[in-house]
Amino acid sequence: MTFVEDFSPSGGRHLYIPLQERLDASEARELVEALALTAASLDPSPHQNVTDGCIRVPGSAHKSGGHQVLITPLSQAYDVLRRRNPAAAIAALRTALAPELTRNRALKARRAKTAAAQRTAGAQLLQVSAGSETALRRTARTGLYDTARYKSPSEARMAVLNHFSACGWTLDQVQNELTGQFPGLAALYGSAEKQDRLMRQEWAKAEAWTQKGRPRQRGEKNAFINNTSPTKPTGGAPSASAAAIHQLVNDLENVLYAVLDHRLKDRGREGLSLRLLIRALLGYMRTKETDLLDVGCRTLAAAMGKHHVTIARLLPVLVQASDGILTKVADARHKAADVYLIQLPEQYQQLARELTWRRGKIHSIRPVFRALGDAAALVYEAIERGRHSPTSAELIRNSGISRSTVEKALVSMEGLGMIHRDGRYWKIMATANLRVLAERLGVMEDYQAQISRNRRERAVWHAYLDRFLEVRVIESDLCDSEREEHWIPPDDAALWQAA
Template identity: 75%
Template sequence: MSIHGPDGRVATLCLDFDTSKALKGVVDSDAARVGQLLFACGMRFVEDFSPSGGRHLYVPLQDRLDAAEARELVEALALMATSLDPSPHQNITDGCIRVPGSVHKSGGHQTLITPLSEAYDVLRRRNPSRGLVELRSALAPELARKRALKAREAKIVAAHRVGGLPGLPLTGGSESPLRRVARTGLYDTARHKSASEARMAVLNHFSACGWSLQQVQGELTGQFPGLAALYGSAERQGRLLPYEWAKAQAFTSTAASTQKPLPRKRGEKSALINNTSRTLTTGGAEKPSSAGVHQLVNDLENVLYGVLDHRLQARGREGLSLRLLIRGLLGYMRAKETDILDVGCRTLAAAMGKHHVTIARLLPILSAASDGILTKIADARQKAADVYLIQLPDQYQQLARELTWRKGKIHAIRPVFRALGDPAALVYEAIERGRHSPTTAEIVRASGVSRNACSAALAEMETLGMIQRHGRHWKVTALNLTNLAARLGVLDDYQAHIGRNRRERAAWHAYLDRFRDGHVNEIDLYDAERDEYWLPPDAEPAIWFAA
């Protein structure tokens, strides 16, 4: 049946969940999840299944919908459902779907799941337009992500045309094989002979990246339903998952213990182990206590909000990045419980969603503008990063003690703000860490963001459900920002960023190895086929740093 009419409009949204895109278990879970979303939006639908295991959902509409609007909705739904094939709505002239009762190409017929009397009633009393309004509101993150992807592709295409660079890819990189297995359940039989081997490969990688069993179980119904489908049934999953997870942990711990440290040249002395390790003291200084570091961070936050923020606001756009960079350093300082940081620019860049060259340019500027708070004490050498000391200068001691500590944690760029931008991060912080629910004018003053940028950020975050307005005052909601970041596609961007950092580090280490002896350790090897780092999901991560 053709989906589009002669005028190019549609009277029914046709959602095709295909087993060629994911395993049947993923198809069933996707159809159930999308069905629950439609029901929550007050929309009724008709459902059927095919002999191949696929499913169709038909959503009849009272008012015919333009093809572009229908395509946008279906493509947004495809971002949250792996097995959903949006192609029927992507072709105005030839887009079609097999309706209930139709003969299937593999034999058999499309079978109606919805009772016939109920299906007749749904088709006769079609969904009003208010259901589409609710659906668009529920799919706001996916719609924003799709628009951003299209804008990025259009920008790249335009750059290729102007620069004469035909044939270059439009995206930052392809999806890693193990991530695709975890998402769809489909695996390369040349690499994994059975579903059991594919499961163990994914679990080994989760274990190596620091995930816990609870985090893995939580994502089986989230972004990685394919891993659950590889078990075949819930009973088998409950029985095998703890056992296979224990095997994965044993394997990764054994592999880590067999790695040998890099050999040191004779006569060479260094207080640094690698570019992300804690600095070793060289004598005369003791490691500050955990409570002392946390108190120091709290005092530095008071100085940041009372003095440094206002000083950096005068630097315009550069000031936004500097303010977030100092927040990132304080967050890393609290997480690692140390006042001496030797964090590489690429690690900071991945945490903040910026280019490492930008971070390298901003660090000296921040050190000069911090009035003694951030001080460089050692230069980078070989694989070691620059070393910085964070301290509370004498001139700010009294100010830090007089001001009251603020509630909550300090953050740099949390995952979701890689998509929403720096102004939105500061606006959200002003609401989240304010001593009371602020008005728009108070947010402008507290965040140091222009009125127009603040209003735009508030409107966008309200649409995404991150904040809500009560009269003239704004409050944050209980929305999980990590889940929202996944829906906005930020996790894929972070994955690509980490992969790029690994490749660049591997090239740099290979260059350094030219000046060493011929011995090669396992830790020096880089496997281009290995999947990149996956960050474990947290309810509210303080700051993102790669291991």
């Protein structure tokens, strides 16, 4: 059997086996799962469903940098793709893998039998009546789902996880019931390895979808006024209040100044951008009063005075460098941006409690610093939000910026009347108006131009997406059943009298 091979920058390899005749998805899945039993490093997931699992072809750009590199010589690869493997080669492969195919079928039958026994035991234990049990709870208990509504087990289990998240369950509660009253949910994963690999990721997506599906308005009350309202979910904690979000932001600012700034200062110019990016996210978190942010790259770019491509490149880097503070929980889809969760990791909770909160408000890049630069913004923040008026040496040490850059920023800001020197200490000029200075420096026009450009590009993108919306025409749009549209002819007597 002939194949084409390429190499990924992440260290993996792809093998392409072109065929002369089509192969059903179920048959391809059996063969790949059988091959996985012979090679532990083989990933069968791209062939385990019919809708997902696309891989990068040779020459494609990789998300971590670099490209897929073709290992097979180009002339040989062209010959393999032109000739392709006949049906006899597939038959020979199936014969060679006959023991693995039999073993795989036995493993599936054993897992199905075990799941059925667990479902029967759970049904006898709970004595749940079919009339009072919801469809998604029944799916979680039995593992059976409506194939007309859910195309694959992954869609069915995501619906179940969304249901549990909406009811206020926690991840630990769901995991505890996988071997209890809901073994069918575990069966939907297929294997314990797949369950361990996907459970936390899918639960994070379920939580993000549940909280984003109906955002709670400020001042909204959850109390119901009559008995016809739906019951309030029980069993979980309510979403964080506005006061809790502000307290969380204050704690995260302490961690930012004490830990993250010192880690990111060693990254050079990229570190300056990352430090300002996390400040922008914390600022939006305080403004929106939520720990789940779906702010687009263009919005962050306008707030930081950078290009949206730069923001898109920095966000994954910040996720890795934030040590668990920033986590991506959902990918962008249609008009919605990527969803990020901001939280205080357990290893920083004690530190956040020991440090006192800082005065003032955190900013990303105020318009005036579009002209003065990122380093000047950080130096100004160190003076503005410092626990005491700092000296030049303290600014250099605390900001992690070189001496020449700090001194240049101090001279520029002192010349503009933003700061002044009182002996050895630097202080903020209370009468300085940063917006007026920005207008004088001519950066407000650039700021407004970037916002207008973002609006135009966003409108073009939305118009492009609207082209794919499915237009549905229902019967009531074509005909009103209560309106008589047929014509009733007059009787002969009326015509004779008229004549």
